[in-house]
Amino acid sequence: MGTGASKSTEEGGSQGMGEEEERNQAGGQLYVSLKMENYKRKGDLIPHVYGSVPLVGSWDSSKALSMERESASLWELSFVVPPNHETLDFKFLLKPKYSNVPCIVEEGPNRQLIGGTLQGDARLALFRLNADEVLEYRVLIQADRVSPFDLAASWRAYRENLRPSAVRGIPDVSINSAPEMNAENGSSASLELDLEHYVVPAPTTSATYAANNTETPRSLTLAGVFSNMDGSGNVLHPSKDGSVSADRPATIKEMEVIVPDSSRIYSGSGVVESKSVGTFSPSQKQDGHRGLLVDRGVGSPRLVKSASASTFTVDLRLDTETKNSMPAAAGAVAAAAVADQMLGPKEDRHLAIVLVGLPARGKTFTAAKLTRYLRWLGHDTKHFNVGKYRRLKHGANQSADFFRADNPEGMEARNEVAALAMEDMISWMQEGGQVGIFDATNSSRKRRNMLMKMAEGKCKIIFLESLCNDERIIERNIRLKIQQSPDYAEQPDFEAGLQDFKDRLANYEKVYETVEEGSYIKMIDMASGHGGQIQVNNISGYLPGRIVFFLVNTHLTPRPILLTRHGESKDNVRGRIGGDTALRSELREHARNRRLMMLL
Numbered sequence: 001m002g003t004g005a006s007k008s009t010e011e012g013g014s015q016g017m018g019e020e021e022e023r024n025q026a027g028g029q030l031y032v033s034l035k036m037e038n039y040k041r042k043g044d045l046i047p048h049v050y051g052s053v054p055l056v057g058s059w060d061s062s063k064a065l066s067m068e069r070e071s072a073s074l075w076e077l078s079f080v081v082p083p084n085h086e087t088l089d090f091k092f093l094l095k096p097k098y099s100n101v102p103c104i105v106e107e108g109p110n111r112q113l114i115g116g117t118l119q120g121d122a123r124l125a126l127f128r129l130n131a132d133e134v135l136e137y138r139v140l141i142q143a144d145r146v147s148p149f150d151l152a153a154s155w156r157a158y159r160e161n162l163r164p165s166a167v168r169g170i171p172d173v174s175i176n177s178a179p180e181m182n183a184e185n186g187s188s189a190s191l192e193l194d195l196e197h198y199v200v201p202a203p204t205t206s207a208t209y210a211a212n213n214t215e216t217p218r219s220l221t222l223a224g225v226f227s228n229m230d231g232s233g234n235v236l237h238p239s240k241d242g243s244v245s246a247d248r249p250a251t252i253k254e255m256e257v258i259v260p261d262s263s264r265i266y267s268g269s270g271v272v273e274s275k276s277v278g279t280f281s282p283s284q285k286q287d288g289h290r291g292l293l294v295d296r297g298v299g300s301p302r303l304v305k306s307a308s309a310s311t312f313t314v315d316l317r318l319d320t321e322t323k324n325s326m327p328a329a330a331g332a333v334a335a336a337a338v339a340d341q342m343l344g345p346k347e348d349r350h351l352a353i354v355l356v357g358l359p360a361r362g363k364t365f366t367a368a369k370l371t372r373y374l375r376w377l378g379h380d381t382k383h384f385n386v387g388k389y390r391r392l393k394h395g396a397n398q399s400a401d402f403f404r405a406d407n408p409e410g411m412e413a414r415n416e417v418a419a420l421a422m423e424d425m426i427s428w429m430q431e432g433g434q435v436g437i438f439d440a441t442n443s444s445r446k447r448r449n450m451l452m453k454m455a456e457g458k459c460k461i462i463f464l465e466s467l468c469n470d471e472r473i474i475e476r477n478i479r480l481k482i483q484q485s486p487d488y489a490e491q492p493d494f495e496a497g498l499q500d501f502k503d504r505l506a507n508y509e510k511v512y513e514t515v516e517e518g519s520y521i522k523m524i525d526m527a528s529g530h531g532g533q534i535q536v537n538n539i540s541g542y543l544p545g546r547i548v549f550f551l552v553n554t555h556l557t558p559r560p561i562l563l564t565r566h567g568e569s570k571d572n573v574r575g576r577i578g579g580d581t582a583l584r585s586e587l588r589e590h591a592r593n594r595r596l597m598m599l600l
């Protein structure tokens with residue numbers, strides 16, 4: 001018989017509430033393992049699990065998580081939830097891995113997991129194939145509390161070996177299994193948290209254009225509204241999450257790029273003074289987030305009001321207490337992502353970062369970097385680029401006239417694709433997505449009002465405006481855009497492309513309205529190499545604080561990274577390589593000088 005042999009069940013009766021709460025406080029997550037015995041594959045039918053929360057598909061069988069074959073006839077699905085997770089109703093079902101038909105849901109009421117404990121009687125899973133044929137399988141459901149350290153170790157082992165491991169007795173972590181290329185063997189699940197997905201564009205040599213890596217319109221796959229080429233030769237590839245991505249190496253044209261002096265030296269104290277100007281809501285609370293948060297060793301920003309009411313200082317010194325109390329562990333990222341999906345009031349779970357800025361102000365660049373950072377912290381984040389939607393719907397060869405504010409067709413077309421991208425982003429959030437990054441110029445108050453209306457009651461919006469007053473940087477950016485953007489891939493004449501982009505920019509400049517409404521962060525001259533400024537208004541909460549911290553610290557200009565070998569060590573003198581002995585004493589001075597050289 002299937003059992004709810006969870007640790008929590010056994011402990012539930014004997015533990016006092018205080019103790020249980022204490023254990024929750026101490027961190028750790030519940031590692032839930034669902035197993036089905038003796039299932040021999042019937043055609044392409046594979047056991048799946050679906051249920052009431054986004055993690056298991058929100059009762060949408062097409063998003064059910066497929067179980068993986070652990071041995072010839074034992075199937076398993078495991079995931080991590082916080083100990084005080086929402087009630088999880090779920091059922092087993094049989095269906096093909098890449099299709100939703102046939103879909104045979106197990107008979108009987110929903111199974112229910114509360115606090116890692118299976119409610120009610122454990123029972124066989126019964127699948128009625130037709131009037132005469134019923135299949136029965138024993139299922140095992142187990143929840144174990146694991147510490148962030150064990151999770152981290154298990155996660156690392158998984159990443160390193162890509163096969164089941166049993167570090168400290170903990171089975172492998174498998175979260176949000178997604179369809180993979182090899183449908184036949186049904187082995188290792190791929191992980192939703194593909195932290196390497198994003199490539200930050202390197203300005204001069206990047207072969208990828210950051211906007212290509214962003215989300216593709218849902219309607220592209222559903223209704224065929226868009227063409228399957230974005231006008232620049234991009235081929236659309238189905239990806240593992242069922243969406244489609246487009247990529248192609250940018251056409252590199254011969255041109256000269258002027259790279260301004262990028263040196264930015266911070267003082268050794270780690271305190272950046274007056275980098276930020278503006279208001280910061282006193283209601284900011286670092287502890288307002290209920291999910292497990294991962295300290296990535298970067299600390300939290302401490303925003304200290306200075307004597308002047310309108311300025312504050314960002315203190316970047318690490319809070320050693322916080323640093324030591326949380327593991328900077330990859331495995332805990334997984335737990336954080338799951339915890340974030342399941343905890344907190346619904347309206348607080350979704351954040352939209354809406355970029356604002358004239359063309360060639362680094363919006364896409366910033367959006368891609370921020371996406372990667374937030375994913376790295378464990379937050380489910382997606383980047384929606386309206387330019388990509390525009391290219392797919394209207395082709396990539398629109399001239400500057402398309403972007404004139406007094407061109408009603410152009411305006412309608414632009415607003416339409418912006419609304420489509422926003423709709424897609426909100427739908428994705430309603431399916432459990434956490435942070436959406438909405439990347440367009442959003443350069444008029446009217447457009448931003450439209451977005452705020454669409455977001456009402458669904459997500460919180462923070463505008464992130466990029467302003468740049470340095471003509472040299474703008475010129476460099478524009479030249480890079482002509483080189484890399486699919487908008488100019490078909491334009492063989494670099495100068496003609498340059499002129500068209502400058503005309504486009506002029507059209508935007510005529511009607512540009514800087515952000516003065518709502519919650520916003522302004523990045524001003526951040527790429528100038530002279531520090532720049534960040535202004536914030538009406539920003540509060542853990543995640544927005546992290547975002548400000550990231551933007552303050554991010555490097556926007558190319559800079560050298562110096563690597564150096566250590567000098568000759570005492571072991572080296574004895575002919576040994578490796579070990580960890582001290583340097584030859586006469587080399588210590590040399591090492592000190594070398595460190596100094598690197599700091600300069």
Ligand SMILES: Nc1ncnc2c1ncn2[C@@H]1O[C@H](COP(=O)(O)OP(=O)(O)OP(=O)(O)O)[C@@H](O)[C@H]1O
Pocket residue numbers: 203357358359360361362363364365366387440441466467468473477480481523525526527556
């Ligand atoms: N804060 C910034 N200010 C100015 N330039 C920046 C900034 N951040 C990055 N950049 C540079 O801007 C260049 C162009 O960036 P990007 O394509 O992201 O611009 P964009 O604003 O999205 O343009 P568009 O609206 O035309 O798509 C990048 O190569 C990057 O080096």
Ligand SMILES: O=P(O)(O)OC[C@H]1O[C@](O)(CO)[C@@H](O)[C@@H]1O
Pocket residue numbers: 359360386387388390414415418439440441442443447
């Ligand atoms: O419709 P908006 O807000 O101008 O923003 C989208 C447009 O911004 C751009 O990035 C401007 O260059 C275009 O690629 C894109 O079509």
